[in-house]
Amino acid sequence: MSKSSTLPRDNGYFLRAEDITKIYSDGTVAVRDVTVEIHSHEVVGLLGENGAGKTTLTKILSGLLPPTRGQVTSPRGTVRFSSPREALDFGIGMVHQHFALVGTFTAAENVALSHERPFKRIQLARAREKLEALMEGSGLHVPLDVPVEKLAVGEQQRVEILKVLSRNVDLLILDEPTSVLTPLEVNDLFELLRQLRDTDKSIILITHKLKEVQSITDRIVVLRHGELVGDVKTSEATTERLARLMVGQALEEEADAVELSDEEIPSHKERREVDRSGEGVLHVADLTAKGNTGEIAVEGVSFDVYGGEIFGIAGVEGNGQTELVESLTGLRVPIKGTATINGTNILGKDPREIYRLGVAHIPEDRWELGLVLPFTLAENAILGVHRWEEFRGPLSFLRWGKINQHVRKLMERFEIQATGPSAPAKSLSGGNQQKLIVGRELAKDPAIIVAAQPTRGLDIGAAHYIRQTLLEMRDNGRATLLVSADLDEVLALSDRMAIMYEGKFMTVCSPADLDRETVGMLMGGVTAKEAT
């Protein structure tokens, strides 16, 4: 497995991406005219919100995704591979957010596995010797003889990094490496990255955390909506500037970008005051919940949502929003705190009991949670309400006649384009599927609507329609909890909003009280106090 890793470095760069544009087959422009250079002996931070094009750009940089226009070159030739293995042979390795480890294998076996070619003998003893030497050299220590599933997440990540380093890479790409680590582990990781840089490696760090990117990188590249909006030396960047670059200059400009003009969205300033005395329709206090891997995902969150208002939660995805919504809708049992709807406790109850209290839930994943795709429109339209009196006759017989009538009404009211109630849900377009879910949930005549990413992946028309519907429900006096990774959506629709970062609310205020820069800093985990 020996290969020449000494590259000609006198050209001053390791990789150069020129005028890169990537348009996906569905027409999404993920990256637009980006030119960027990666030098050796350098840690580059790649900063941006969800959907800014960070992942697409790194895939192109590592040669795994062909750009629509432009090319990636290195002094050794064009960068274009058909598999991660080829990229590794070239000297580019990536550590993904979700590890690619065999849980029942030990660290040594996992590393050896990454070197294997089919039908060659596995030389575990030799691989292990080399690995021990590598651990000595890099100062990156992991227990070698324990199955990796027994290791802490930080240790697993170190195994992943060892796996890549053992291939002698020159460019190491890390995708949100700190999101799963404790603060102490983060320090260790950064120390290691500095060491690697000093041995002339290049490192790209994908992140949305401002503090981190400032503490470790030499240079910061900022993407927004697929465009390169900043390429600055870390020493010259201020937190405010980075925040502004990340989330954009001004509200008005951004509002255009998502097709929310003033005439379409009634301004929240003009509306009558909502009575916010006492507890809200939804009252949450000190809620703490664990995530799927056992980490604390939601930490001591408290808020009220009152009738007639939309309470928005913004933030980069993966900061506890999913777990919060699941805790409030019966899909996850929190470990601490209280949550009530009109005074009745909802924690620990199952979804059916919670729906009975007047909760509508528009889930964030419409294919996994919201719909049974092989079911028909009619069958999907009663999911969750299938035991309601109006649809159920004696002996729990379903009254399909009544149900089909109900579906036709939904199709008309929510403009769902489909051939009829017996069309399979998977034959519908994404927008119509989402309208079906929204229609089903709002037809429950709810007291509170929990809407998670309600317009994600929808075309402009469908997204607009759903936003309008949410505003109508608000004007009808319903309480709405809106969770969205689309910052502009939260800013435009919410009466009050919170920004969530690492399981906590950074602030709760009116969108009008926040300027763009502050929002960006809060989403990146910097509080107003720290910034000044």
Added chain:
Amino acid sequence: MSERTQGTFQSRLLRGAHRTLTGLHPALESVLAAVVGLLIGALAMWLWGYDPWGAYATMLKGAFGNGWGLSDSAALATPLILTALTFSICLRAGMFNIGAEGQVLIGGLAVITAGYFSLPPGLHHIVALVFAMIAGAIWSIGPALLKLTRGVHEVISTIMFNWLAHFLVLFMIGNVVVNPQSADQSIQIPSTAWFPKLVRGTDLTYALFVSIAFALIIYFILWHTAVGYEVRAAGLNPTAARYGGIKNKRTMLLSFLLGGISAGLAATMIILGSSPNHAMFRGHGQLTNVGFDGMAVAMVGRNHPIGILISAMFFGGLTAGGRLMQLGTSRVPVEMVRLVMGVIVLTMSIPELVRVFPSIKKQTTELVKSLKKLVGSERRRGSA
């Protein structure tokens, strides 16, 4: 250039075949599988020097050609309908229950126990049916609870329960419910509990109507009640079902119980109906393979109660007609029928294969590419 056009033509052809096969209506898929199975059976017969068309003609005539044949086919289909339902109900709920075989045996044991009572006809039937249903359901609780509480996969546990049932029944027939006159069989059920014959001189009894009625009941439960709706939703997408307030564990338990009831009934159909002895034997005799054959029937019937009625009739016909194939002019061994059944089940799973076709295709092209390279380099070496 020409190679390239050929390549695209090939891939277009493959894509076209892929689309056609995956787009087939489920019922057509079943018919196609049956036809392919019969053709491969014919090929095998021809290879071994038999006359396939004569054999199939005999089989067809024997199975559906006259009232007697039709009655025999229907009699053989009667228990298969029920064991197919066992498999299908659980599959609809997202589980692979292969425990029908054991549940049939335990159901049979319960029917024999009911034979100790002396009751008037009618009431005796009901007692025997209820005994078998309860016994089948009880035997299905074991795997269900193991899955719900400990996460034991139902394939493993149902296989184990099949063996438990096998030896338990063996012991009971030999030692407890043993027939004093003949040690290798159980006591005989009194005639007050026998199903009356539907066609005299054949095995067809009124049991057929019980089977059909039960299939219809299952159809109505699954497609026309809230409970059945929950079972199907949980089977297709458990996450969405949970979101919809459905308790997945409850639907699992329920589907297992319904399956057990169905399998228990299947035993009743045989012991009170088609069996001339109205008893159980130490080798299980007529009860052997009823559970496993039910799985094939369920697959061909596309796990739909109505489809199962049709495919059970088809399989019953294969068996009934197959018996005649070894007589007459063709004299084809009866094992050939099992071969045809096996090929049909294999063919049924081909649409699944086609669904993973893109990856197979990719691997094949890569293989062909590397072979070409190899051949090319050999040729160059040879010419040089």
